[in-house]
Amino acid sequence: MRISRAPHTAVAAPSEWISGAARVAELAAPDGASRTQVDDVHFAPGARTHWHRHPVGQVLVVTEGTGLVQRRGEPAETIRTGDTVRIAAGEWHWHGATPEASMTHVAIEELPEDGTTALFGEPVTDTEYAESAGAAGAAKEGTAAAEPVPPLSRVVVMDQRLPWALATQRVEIRRITIAPGHAAGLHIHNGPVFGSIETGSAVYQIEGGPEQVLTAGDVFYEPEGTRVARFDAQRDGVTFLGYFLLAEGLDAELVFPED
Numbered sequence: 001m002r003i004s005r006a007p008h009t010a011v012a013a014p015s016e017w018i019s020g021a022a023r024v025a026e027l028a029a030p031d032g033a034s035r036t037q038v039d040d041v042h043f044a045p046g047a048r049t050h051w052h053r054h055p056v057g058q059v060l061v062v063t064e065g066t067g068l069v070q071r072r073g074e075p076a077e078t079i080r081t082g083d084t085v086r087i088a089a090g091e092w093h094w095h096g097a098t099p100e101a102s103m104t105h106v107a108i109e110e111l112p113e114d115g116t117t118a119l120f121g122e123p124v125t126d127t128e129y130a131e132s133a134g135a136a137g138a139a140k141e142g143t144a145a146a147e148p149v150p151p152l153s154r155v156v157v158m159d160q161r162l163p164w165a166l167a168t169q170r171v172e173i174r175r176i177t178i179a180p181g182h183a184a185g186l187h188i189h190n191g192p193v194f195g196s197i198e199t200g201s202a203v204y205q206i207e208g209g210p211e212q213v214l215t216a217g218d219v220f221y222e223p224e225g226t227r228v229a230r231f232d233a234q235r236d237g238v239t240f241l242g243y244f245l246l247a248e249g250l251d252a253e254l255v256f257p258e259d
Contacts, residue, residue, distance in 0.1 A: 004028075008040065012125025019123050023235075027106070035111045042104045042235050045199070045216075048129060059108040060085040064234065065201065065215065067103030068136055069095040076132035079103075080215075087154040092126050099133050101215045102201060102236040109157060139147025154253065156238075158219045162192060164256075169248040176242050178202065178233035180243070186229055190253040192223040192245045200238035206229035227257070 010025040011117040021044040028038040040063075048068070060069070062083045063122060070076035070083050079085060087093055097103040111117065124132075175198075178184060186207070201215045207227040213234070223230055237249075244252040 001226060010040070010042070011039070016050075016121055018043075018047060018049055018054070018096075019129075020044060022047045022096075030111055030115075034074045034110060035113070037107075037109045037111055037184045040104065041107055042102065043097035044100050044102055044236055045097050046129075047121075048124050049091055049094045050123045051094050052118050053092050053121075054087060054109055054118045055089060055112050055116045056110045057089040057091070058087045059086070061106045061108070063104050063106055064213070065103035066098050066101045067096060067105065068132060069093065069097055070132055076136045078136045079105075092121065096124075098136075101218065102234075103172040104235070144158075152244050157196075157217075158194070158221065160221045161196070162255045163223060166192065166245060167247055169250075170246050172246060172252055174242045174244070174252075175239065177239045178231070180233055181234050182236050182237075184228075184231035184233075185256055186227060186244040187231075188227055188255045188257065189222055189244070190255070191250060192222065192224050192246070194243040194245075195220045195222070196241045196243075198241060200236045201234045202238040202240075203230050203232045203234065204228075214240075 004027070008025040008027060010023040013022040013024050023042045025040040025042075026038075027040055028036060030037060032129055044063075051072070060079075062079050062081055062085075064081055065077045066081075068076045069079050070093060071087075078098070083094070095105070109118075180200075197214050197216050197218045198222075201213055203211055204214045204220060205211045205228070206222070207229040211230065246252060
């Protein structure tokens with residue numbers, strides 16, 4: 001038995017396999033009688049493999065984010081955290097992230113005795129990818145891909161009641177970027193804060209509450225004086241807009257308690 005401790009070293013995926021930015025960390029390689037190859041692959045938004053096939057098939061387990069998978073001759077399908085995809089031997093296919101969000105999966109592949117690896121074909125063009133992403137999004141919403149997009153739409157993404165009446169004199173809006181893998185740390189705001197994720201993703205947790213993963217388009221609310229236990233950027237980093245509601249004479253302050 002051997003144990004490989006995290007974090008695992010990741011390297012950029014070869015451009016001969018991938019369109020866009022992706023990183024691969026080898027978790028297990030064929031060794032002795034075992035012919036199993038296991039990799040952890042992270043796709044940045046918009047990144048995807050080329051068309052390819054595996055001699056003995058492959059299993060994908062989505063561990064983070066939202067992605068797309070398509071086999072030749074069939075429409076693309078959306079895959080999300082927790083989904084498992086079994087790809088048949090010799091089946092031409094591609095997989096990767098959606099245009100808006102990153103995706104990470106574990107790829108498990110049994111190699112044949114002669115050591116033959118995947119055969120890669122042509123790239124998925126930007127047009128093919130856009131059409132596949134659009135069709136998968138339409139299927140997710142239960143609408144036809146050709147349905148016209150309305151010229152204007154309004155969607156309420158949050159309707160948050162404050163714990164008490166607040167005489168807001170001004171609103172300060174900040175664009176905040178946290179580097180990949182960086183944790184903001186336990187912190188407290190001196191006023192209510194609303195936020196909207198622009199790009200990337202982060203693990204978010206109010207102290208004592210459940211953890212959740214925020215991705216592009218998600219919104220959040222941090223009440224005044226509440227201990228925010230986690231706002232940890234994931235491997236693609238995170239950029240968000242923070243809306244600070246401020247009373248007369250009040251400036252936005254951030255406190256990092258020691259415990």
